Each structure stands twice: as C-alpha cells, then as structure tokens.
Amino acid sequence: MTLGCDCQKRTFHEDCSDQFRQIVARPRSALILYGSETGNAQDVAQEIARLTERLRFDTTVIDLDSIELRDLLKHTIVIIAISTTGQGEFPQNARSFWKVLLSSQLRPGVLRRVNFTTFGLGDSSYPQYNVAHRMLHNRMLQLGAQLFSERGEGNEQHPEGHNGDFRAWIVDLKQGLLQHFPLPEGQDVIPEDVFLEPKWYLRASATRTDASANNQPKTGTSSEVLTLETPPASDLLPIRDSVTADLIANTRLTPPDHSQDVRLLDCRVPSNIDYGPGAVAVVYPKNFPKDVDQFIDCMGWQSMADTSLELVPTVQVSDLATYPPSPLRYLDSSKTAFTMRELLANYLDILSIPRRTFFASLAHFTKNGNEDEGYQKERILELANPELIDELWDYTTRPKRTILEIMPEFPSVKIPWEYALNIIPVMRGRQFSIASGGILKRFEDGNTRVQLLVAIANPPNPIIKLRKRYGVCTRYIATLQAGQQLSLTIQPGYLNVSPDEVDAPVLMIGPGTGVAPMRSMAYERVQWAQENNSKQSSVLFFGCRNEKADYFFEDEWQDLAVEGLTVFPGFSRDQDKPKTYVQDLIRQKASLVYQILERDGGKVYVCGSSGNMPKGVREALSDVLREYGHMELEKANEYLDQMEKDGRYKQETW
Template structure:
C-alpha cells in the first residue's frame, strides 16, 4: 500500500501571492494522485496536526517580520510554552517563504515558523525555500527549484502505490464545489436588492463580527484639480458600541460594478440563470459569510474578484476550458513556471483583469462548478482608522485608485471605486480588525511620526488620542505631500495644533521644493537625533511600501552615525535594536 494520508498545505498570505503558490502546488500534487488539504494557517484545525505525517507551509512576511493576519492565531498556538519538545516528532515538513530583501526582516515569518517546527520535534521533508522579489529572476525561479525538491522528496519519503499512475495533465480534475441554480424563480436581482442582501449577509462561515454603519460624510480632501481624489469617509455604527485604538483597521466589503458583472454573465452565456437562487455545495468559506438570497449574479458581484490580475493558478486551470486550439495553447503557456516573463508582460505590466482576459480569449467558457476555483474571492479591504477612538464614529482617509496602464486603459480599484459611489445615508457592513500598534505607544515618551500621503491616517488617530490621554508627550510630525495647497491632508489641523504648541510639524512638498520626508528628516537631524537617542522617542513610519521605507531607514541610520560619531554598522544595529523592542514601528502597504 502506498501513502494515503492527506498532505496538508497551509498558507499565510496578505495579498494572495502565497495562497496562489499553495494552490499551484496542490494542483501539481493532485495530478500525482496525492490526497490534499489546502487552507490558510488559521483555518486549519490545529488538533489535526497530530494526525498527519506531511505538512507544507508557504508564507509571506508582513509588516516588520510578522506573520500574515490569516496566520496569527496559528502562530500564537505555536508559541505556547507548555508545548512538549516532541509534539511533532511524527511530522515531516517543508516551507517556502515569499520575501523582499530590501526589508531588514526579509522572510522572517517563514524562518520563525520553520525554526519552531524543528524545536517541537518535526523533521525536514526537504530544505526551506525562500523567494526574493528583488532578485532579477523573481520569486518564480526560487519557487520552481524548491517545488522540484519537494516533489522528489515526497516520492522518496511518501511513495504512492505503484498501481497509481499520475493523472495526465490534459485531464480535468474534479471540482471542489458544486454550484446549482435552482429552478424556483426569485425577484429579479436589481442593484438595490443586491445591496440590501449584502447588508444582511450571513455569518455562517466566519466569527468576525459584522457591524452596520451609516455613511455620514464622503468628502473629497484634495482639490478638484489635483490628480488624485483622496476621501474622508465618516461612518457611524448603528448596531453596537465601538472599541478601537490608534492603528486599528476597518475592513470594508466592496462589490464589483454591476456593469462588469453583467458583462461577464453575458460573455459566459449565463443570462438565463443569473437571477435564479443559487445553491452552493462544497468547502467554500467566505470572509463575512455569503450574502443572503444568493444568486449567480450576487455571488459574482460580492464574492468573486473579477477585476483582479490573473495569477498563474488561473491560467493552469483556464486553458482546459478554451475550445480554440490557439487560445488553449496560449493560456497553457502562461501557466508554466518557465514562462514567468511572458505572464508578467501579458498580465502584470498592463494590469489586465480577469474579465479582460475572458473577453480577449472568447472561446474560454467556464463550467459553473469551476467558477470558485478559477476566480479568486473578493476579499475585504483593510483601511487604517484616522479618527481618535470613539464609541460610534469612525473616519477613514482613502485614496481613490484611478490610473491608466501602459496600454492606455483606465484602471479603478474595486474597493475605492465602490467607496466613491457611497452617499450620505447609505448603509454598509464592516468589521474592526485589531492591530495592537497602540501598545507600542502606551507611555509618555516622545513620538517621531513620518507619514507620506495617506500614511497620515493612523498617525492622525495617534496624535488625537495622545493629545487627550498623554498631553505632555512631545509629538513631532513629518508629513509628505506634493503641494501645500492641493493635497496637504489635514494641513489646517496640523497648523492649529502647532499654534497651540501641541505638535511640531515639518511638512515636505515634493513638487514645490523637491523635498521628500527623508530630506526633511535629515534637514532636522539635530532634533531627530535628540528626540530618539537622548529622549528615548518612538518612531512611527506609515505609508506605501517600495522605496520610501528603505530611504527613510537609510536616512535615520545616516543621522545616527553622523550626530553620534558612530560607524555605519553601529547606526544600523541601533535602529534594529529600536525595532526589536517596539520603538520603531513601520506600517506600510
């Protein structure tokens, strides 16, 4: 008899990349006839770790070397001190990390997980793999090499019965979920009906508490002639008392535009069944639960991310459904690991959506039961709360995503496009997400805050909370924007607080004086160094990821070295020490 216990693949993912690799690996192993379980770290029943023999973990790194949000419950269990050192002596495992070497704690999450399994007695199935987004060959090259080692190790250490030949890759695997349109006719799905059903969505699958909010205000903060529309979205909770701290997040549940949904339905020939009641049988879990009175149209509108960029797992399944041979061959080519550059040029560079791919490959017709496997779920979007803690009011500062791609097509973010349509009096559902950032600032120490663009959102919450609860605390703010008169978010508030001697403000306006936040930090190096090195100030950096966080970090290291006559290595180690003890907090996205 060959090995028949399930191989468990768990993923920790913030943006979906690790999840995509997990499902690519699972499909590969299913063709080899291995029995599999695939889910996020937190979705897995931890008791089952005692009943399996083989575990594979694919995990990205979040924030400052943290476990992604969908793996933190799992990690808290792993860190329990009372766990015996031989708990996983029966288990063989491997792991793969997705990281970016421009960050100091590159692939820290997967390294911590891997090391902890070894501490608890698990044995390596094969070596840990680590992907680096900064490498010229990209993450795919690292993953491909690791996947080959995993397959070889499985065949050696967990061989299947010799009578079980691999399934030819030209065959289609059975769907995991069944979608059944029922013949009973319901009221036509109008946009108003779908919105109301979304507000009354079920809580069958997840335990997070959905709360009802009414929109009080949706106001543009930037001037109308500025290229970017940044919104103040003010909400009032109408069904419970709120409890949140600076740094906490609000999870919004967006919807696809009804025109896009109808375009997909017409393209796929589902018009006759779109408004029928839909029954779903299978292991489908939806954050926030499925909406009420489910139909195919409302399922696509609220639960499928049809405007997302297709990943490799999309193409590895989609090619089976194209009837035209040339289209089938092209789709199949994109699914291959050695075609990373072609996939990037086709999908990522022009930011093509799944809907656009389906429009371009006209012979691609999706069998209904494969819809949940082919198109990823429309996940909630997280936004930092920008108001001081309140029992009923929440404010968000949201940049509306609208731009043209290299092929001159207009792109709009699904969530921000939806946010832009919200009017005063509209009802929405949301959930609070605790971030525990405030615990790093629960003291009277000074804070140096650096917030370009909408990175100012959680900083505003922290400033307003500090003025109330720690009025003697020195607060020093370095906001960064393009223009003083177009996009200086909350500039009037900062000026007022500065006049009241509650805040020191050093703004940067890149299009007026070519200054970025790191330049203004260095210009005020005496103050920055005194606050951090001699007055034990905390540092809070918030904004978009990319070059900005690393530039700020290098600037701080340069300030420490110059002002204290330290070597570069001493300055770097000092900043790492601040980070390790929670005095340097970075929130980037």
Template sequence: MSVSHGPPIAIVYFSETGTAHSLADRLRRKLLRLHFRATILDAEELAKVTSLLFTSSRDRERLIVIFLCATTGNGEIPRHARRLWRFMLRKKLTAQSCFGLEFSSFGLGDASYAKFNWAAKKVHKRMLQLGAVEICMRGEGDESASGGIEHAYSEWELTLCSSLLNLYPIPEGVDAIPDTVLLPPEFSVTVLSDLPPAPITDEAALLKSRVTSTVKLGTVGRNARTTPATHFQDTREFVLTIEGTISDHPELIPGATLLIYPQNDSAAVAALISSQNWDSIADLPLSVSPSVLRWATAKPLTLRSMLTYHLDFTSVPRATFFEVLCYFSNGDEQQEEKLRQFADTGNEEYTQDRYDYADRPRRSILECLMEFESVKIPVEYLLEVFGELRPRQFSIAGFQENKIELLIAIVKYRTMLKRIRQGVCTRYVSDLKVGDHLLYEISPPQAKTPSSDTPVLLIGPGTGVAPLRWLLMNRMKSSSTSLLVFGNRFRNADWYYKSNWKSIDNEIESTDENGIVTITGGNCTVHCCFSRDGNKVKYVQDVLSRQDISASVAQMLVKQNGYVWVCGSKGKMPRAVRNVIEAAIDRIPGYSGQAVVAELDRQGRYVEETW
C-alpha cells in the first residue's frame, strides 16, 4: 500500500439518492488496488472541490478529477451539488481556469426521462470549456436498462483504468493489489470502549441536537388520512408548522419542496445490532472522522444513534454492498463465493442472480444480513457497508401563515416474498402524531414559477397534483387561463383536493360520455379522469387527446406564450403527455410540435417534475 504512482485522483460525486456516492467508493477502491492516490469528495464540499479545480495551473500539483454525476428532476444538478455548479458557471472563469487538468465523467440517469443524464453532460461540457483535458470518454448509466447503472459503470470503469494505466503505468516489479485483500476503510469509526455508555437522551433533545443553519425543527399540525379506511392506498394530508411566516421564507413559492429527515424503526435497529453481536457496544460513544460529522450530527453519537438517524439499511442493496460484505464471511466459503458473485457486475449471469435475489423481491440490506448469517461486520468498516440515510423530498401543496401543507402517499406493500415492505420515510411519517417534532429542510424551486398573467397547463396524476394545487389556488383570481388535468384510480377514493376544485367561483361541473369530469369557473378549468371506474378515458394523456382540449392546449402554447408543468411518477406518463402535446401542436398549420416543445423546454416553459 505504500507504493503509489501517477498524479493524485479526486473522485467528485454529485449524488441525490446515494448511488453516485456508492460508485465513488467502488472506484476509489479500484484505483487504490492499482496504487493510485485516490480520494473522494462530495460536491457539497465547495471549498475543497473548487480549490482543486481552479487553483492556478502553475501552483497546482498535476491532478486528475473524475466526476460521477447523478441527474435529478428535469435534467437538474443534484441538490447538494448546485452551489458547485453555480460556481463553475461564473462568468469570470475562462478557458484557462482548468487548463491542463485531466478529467473524465460518468453519468447516472434513467432513459425514461426526456433529459437523460443531462447533469453529467453539462458538467463534462463545462470542464472542456474551462480548458480541462478529457482523459477518457464520458460514460452513461441507464437505470432502466438491463443490468441497470452498475453494468454500464463496470464497462466504463475498465475503460477509465486502461486509460490511466496507459498514461501512468504501475512501476515495474509492483503488482496490483488482488481483490482478495481487504483495503483499509476510508473513514475511521472507533468505539470508545474505555468510556461509560452515552447518557440516554430523549427523542426531542436528540432532534434538537441535529438542528443546523439549514436543517430545522418543525411541529406536526395535522396528519390525517384523506382516502377511505377501506381503500388500499393510505394518503395523508400532512401539515407542518414551522417558524416564521411568508415574509420570512421567500423561497416558499409553488415548486418548492420540503425535505423530511426520517429515522429507522427502533425494532429494526435492535435486530441489526443483535445480528452483528453489537449489543454490548451499541450505546458506547463513537469516534468518527471529522468529515463524517458533517452529516452524522446526532448527539450523543453511538452505534445505535448512527443506525437510527444516519445510516440506511432498509433499501435494496447494490452490488457495491456485496463487494464489501464478502470480506466478512468469517471462513464460510460458500457464502463468501455467493457474495462475490453478487458483487460481479461484469458477469450477466451473476447480475441476473443478484437481481433475482435482491431487486425483484425487494430484499432489504437488513434482510440480506439476516440471511448471510456468517457475516459479521467490524465496526471500523461500518461506513464502508452502510450508506447515508438521506432526507426524502415532498412537493409542497400549500403554505399559509406558518403552515406547510403536503400530500403524502404512504408506501406499504407486500413483496413476492410475502413480506410487508414500507418506505422508510413514509413509515416514519405515518406514525407521527399532532404535536410531534421532525427535522426538515426547504429546497427552493428549480424552475421559474410562471407569472399570474401567463396561461398555464398543469398535468398532475396522483400525488403529482400537490404542487400544482398550490399554484392553481394562487391563480383563482387571475385573468389568465389555468388548465389542470388530474388523474387517479377511483373517483370516490382518490380524488385529491376535490373540495378545492369545487370552491372555484361560479363552479360548474359536468361529465362527458367518456367519463372525463370537468369543473369550470372564471378562468380556471379542471379536467379529471379515473382509470379504475370503467370509463373509456383512463389517463391524463387521454384527456389531453380530446379534440377540444387538444386544440385549446395547442393555442395556449403557440399563440399565448403558455407554460406547461408536468408532475407525477416517471415512466410512460411524462413521455406520453409530451407526445400528445406535440401532436396537438402539429395540427396547427406551419408548426412542428417537436420543435415548439423543444423551444419551450429551452426557455424553461416546459417543466417536468417526476420521480
């Protein structure tokens, strides 16, 4: 491990869900085995990253930077990396700012989104503009492809390492470190066994200890089920009371999101601790690397509090999880071999086996640890095995006085293993009672909110209607046209915000022969469809295809400088909606729907917020 060669390599990750961070860990280990000096940096660490990128080439040690970039929303840079991206766009930067710096990038995306891997494409292009030199072609991973992101990443990693070794060969007589050798952990984690157990802290005090300049403490004002008790989908109208009013929160405008910091179930935490034989040390103080304290803010910090508030063990494991786990099978050769196979993303058979074991049945990390009984994780490798428990984003449905309104669909279903699976955040939310506290953060909109005199087309099936409801309620008295298209399963069970729509001034309700419900009043029109009620028209894209609606949409966008906002689940819906809108515009002589929508996109007048 003392032998090193070539320039230092900084791996900068732009992560939203943790996948880019996980791949950064994997790349670091691979480069260390090739005796490169590799370190990882979160794009949120602005000062460190900018000092690497923009130090004068005369003063900077020769350096290689590898970007691993996730894309979020409508081709956006992940939240934690946006300050860095804004810095990279500064006008004072020139083609000499990164002159001579060698780099490459890999994008993590999903081809079902219109702006596939745009974050990586934008970062890569900007680095070239600033004078950096591409050391290896940019790679792209597609979550929806066979083998997922990790398969494409494996192929790109081989190309990257080959390029690096061609430029900077391993010194003669030195061999790469074999995969059978366990590398030291990136971050130190030590149980302070010579100290007494940390004092028991109540929930409220521990939450308060985590408050920062951006992470705040709110109080639950309402948590009421809005769907019938007999309905399989539990959807909540959730109200959070915060400090300050509208004047104190200029970022709270339609399109803003609320990030809720969840916590793991105490019984699941206890089960994990027991499975790893950590019971005797679970409540002793922990010492961790200073950089970890940036996000591991619970006080006191113990194994139990780390697992409760900061580490993720309920998600479906990635290949990198099995890659680390195989070193801790304690002599069980059969289990070690199976773990190594699950970690092999270059072998299609093993990739399919991992998919069948973990992804298809939605096995959690905890369940895997319970089944691989020989695995006992040393505490010092805690942060190599478990990723960060990240906050979950929810579109804000309204803000009045000091109360933020949300519409939250509780994730709870039975897997093919006949086990009940719950979303870590929505399980936490579903158990909260009025008066309870939670940690939150407000994220401003990424798209510009349309002015009140701009005609708008709003499309939001399911809980995607939440942010659109906020905008529409603000426009009730507007002189410009507001058209909302909403869809869900059942009219009598899933018609979210029905009372709001029926409160429109001079409201008139009608239902056509295909089951489309229309509510009009003033300059507002709401069209609703319900897919499980036996109607001919089932989905929002079908509503948009109705001749009169299609014609008015086309006129709004082509002749009236309209604005489109699509919210809801990713997949077929956003693409189908775009296709229908393009087809509507094609019917206007002299106009190309594809060209018009592309221009709307460029101007920020066609916004997709999907998940």
C-alpha cells in the first residue's frame, strides 16, 4: 500500500503536502474501516455502517489495508473497528496501514482534517489487552486527527462478548454524530422500519449456469449421523490468493469411543511455500446439501435455486474502484456467476448464530396480516431491539441457535433472494495453527507439507439437550477424504520465532490442540540447530484429558528427546492419576522453570484455548518467580511484563 501522493518516493513531504490538504471531502460521507482476524471487527463495522446510513451519511465499509492514507481526508467522518490479536499484534488486514501510519515522514497535523473515533475488540485473558486499538487511536491523535466521540472497547471475556460494551458505545456514537454533524435542514434520521437499499444485489444473469457443472448436490439425507450424511461438494472454492492443497490423509488420532474427535490433516501443496512456527492455514468451509435444501424450502426458493445469478451494484457506476466493495470480494475476480444453491452451499453462513442486525433486516420482510404474523413481527422487533440484548442472548447465543433453526419459527418471513448476500452473513475462513515444521515441512519431491491438528467441534447443547451442535468448519473437515483438494491461504501468525534464538532455551506450553504450533516449533528448532551445528534445549508442558486417548504425538516426543526436547505431560481425566493441568506442571517443575526464565534467559510460548488457561499459566509463572526469585507479587508481575516487552513471553490463544 502506498501513501497516496504522486511524488516519486510515494511519501508525504514538503513537495506534496499542499496537494494532500486540497482534497475536497464528499458531502456527508462516512468511511468505516476494520481490522479483523476472525470477522468480529468486520461485523462491528457493518453495524456502525447501518447507523451512519440511517443518519444519511454516504457510507463505505472496507478493511484498513485496502485504502490509502489520503482516503481518510475524503470523508466527513472516519470510524475504525479493530481487533487485537496475538501478542498485541494488528490483524493481517490492518498491518500495512499501521506500517504507513508509523512512517516518520508523516508531518504533525497531516490528519488534522480527519474527524474520527474508534472501537477496539480485545480479550482480557491476553496480557496485551486491546493494545492494537489503543496504539492506532493514539497515533491518529498524534497526527492531528480530531476525535468527535469517545473511543470504545469490547472484551470477549464479558458474559455477552464484545457486544456487551458495544451496545452502550454505539448509543454514545449516535449522540456524538447528531451533535457534531447535524442532519441537513429538512431531513430526518431514516427510521428503523425503513429498508435501506444495499450497495449490491443479486439479479438473474444472462449467462446460464448448469447446476450439475458446479457439482452441487441437490438432495441430502435425513440421517443425523455425520458420516452418513451426503457431504458437501468436492469442487475447489475460488478463493483469492489461495493455494490448492491435496489432502493426503485425514486421520482421527483419538479412539472412536473418546468424547473428542481430533484429526490430523496431512496436505501437499505443489509449490514451495515457507512458513514458520505459529503460522496458520485458513480453511474455507462448506454447508451440507441437506441444510441447503432445508433453507431453500423454508424461503420458497425452489423454482429459482439453480438459476444463474450475478452480483451487481444497486446503482449504475462508471468506476467500480470508487464504489463500496462487493460482499464476495475475497473470491477470485473471474468468478462472476452463481446459483442460489451454490451461494448457500459455499458462501453464506446459514449455520451461524444470528446477530441483532440480522433480525433488524428480517423485520422489513415480515408480514402482519393476522394475529400469528403480528406475533412473529413483534418477536423479531424484540430481538432486533438493542435495548433488549439479553433477550437476544437467551434466544440465540446461549442455546447456540442458528439461522437455519430460527427461520422455521418465523414462517411469515421470506427473504427476497435478491438481498440474500446482504442479510445472511458471508461464510468466513477458519484459522488453524500449522502443526508441521522442520523436516516435516517438505515432501521428498520438494512440495510443501502442511499438517493441521483439528478438534471436531461437536459439543452438547447446554440448553436443548437433544439438539446436535457442530462447528461449521470442523463438521466439513470431518467429511474430507484423502485425494480431495481444498483451497488454503497461509498466514504467518504472531509467534515470530526466528533461527537466531535457537541457542536460547524455550518453555512451550500447549494443552490440547494448542500443541500444534509447539510441535512445529520443536521440529523447526531441531533443524535450525543442525544447520548451525549447535545444541538446542526445549521444554514442553502438554495437557490433555487421558494418556491413552489424547496424548498427541507421544511417540514423536520420545524420538525428539535425543535432540534436546523434554516433555512433561499432564492428564485431567485419568481415574488413576491426580487431575493435572499445565499450570500445575509449571508449579511442579518450578526449579527448572525458574532456571529457564532467569538463569538461562529463555523464552516462553503459550498456545491453546483463551480464558482460564493463559491466566492460570501466568499466575503459575508468577508463583515460580516469587518462590525461587524471592520476589513480591508486584515484582514478579513486572518481571513477566518486561519479558513480554522484550519478546520473551508470547501467547497465541483462540
């Protein structure tokens, strides 16, 4: 990304600053930007956009890395929603923008004509809570941008997730917008019951699409057994910047009678791709034909389900480069025609938990002709009401009700197929830490190897005991067969491990599938040591439920012992052993841990589930420093804080 001026070096300096100041803002326009790793910040940006549109701002929503810095000055207001990931890192689609914003060649006051505010999404189980948001916000102020409404922050550890804080913040945002940017004379706020025309819509295409050519099955089975269902089609998804991976094996590592189904996916990528420990592969899931058929029937789309459609702008534009981006902009540009069946199978997340804005959109298509229809409309309006967020939580999030499940409860609602991409969330790829590294990164023929350790999400429903719950992506992964191909995108992750640290000992803490990046690091460090003719020392604390069921890669750990790896396992569900978690292991091996941290200047890596685990690990490390370093609690915590600042304590949880 460039800074947007025409000078040869593409930077802001004396020769182009006047040009930068003279950009004229469009009348009453809003630029809503997001930096998002898993999609939460993007969802927040979309909800902010609905507000600004109702306040009659011409609104554009786009990720931070897709704009040039000068674009900020072209709009009346700029609102940024950004998540913090990794160890206080920026999301992948915000890193380039942040790098530009940090340029030392930016003059003070260069953004003084920008009116902005921000909302951050973070997780307080991370030590660097909402750091990316705070750094970006402060840098905008340093460059002269004007704050028109106080920033807000959401915490995923809140009982309602980030929505708990966002609900109050967006009310303040609306007041700030009305105060500082009053509506033009003679115009009012667009009421909630008025349908906002989307930027893009579907229309019948002149190009005929043969549904069979798309390899989309039209029927499913009524079986609830996962392995007996008709699986999704095996065709490749046209994901932009993806690589095609051949699935060599999809092996279940846990016994069939074990409560958790954990798979090791072994993939070959026919190209030379380098990646390091902590890198992730993004898998794009598909919906099952049975679910697609059910949704088509519910919406009454049977007659046009296999009609060729195209996604087009709502208004005629001469230059799409200046128009808000398509909801399917992540697809290869050659993909222009779809059927509704194909959209539902590959690109629309009908098994997601519906958000408030989904019900707000449904309200526009709810009939009110009789008492039952009136009740349905009243119920939808309740679920769309931001002041009744607890009602929405109890109806959708807590029991994990999906869009597919709730639609039959509102039979009077029929979503116009033209607006399907604007109302139903777009399917997002899911990130999985790569488990291969070192000698495991290449096949003998030189092709790249990518291995993923995946826990198939099939938890019992906490409210409705008889209703199955699946993870959208892991359910799809469970059906993949050796010989199939899939589209992957490879991202670097946030551990930032480099060969020059191979001489320093590392303490790796990875319970459950959190051991995947630890395995990658273990093999990588062995290879680095061999290449540098040096020795390496690594300690892994691994926690699982049962020694016989989910002690992943046990044989490999024994083989790697001669290369300097020591593994301490802990089991939390074995009847003949005391219940042991990774934080217990840290305390049990306190002397060794202290030696690695203090005497040897080693590094700590923590990977796995967010929440209690990383908090418990940090408390255990603090206890070790207090016991063996004779530190007070405050001093021990300061020591860990300094380790983070020095890059010696890194955490990647999900």
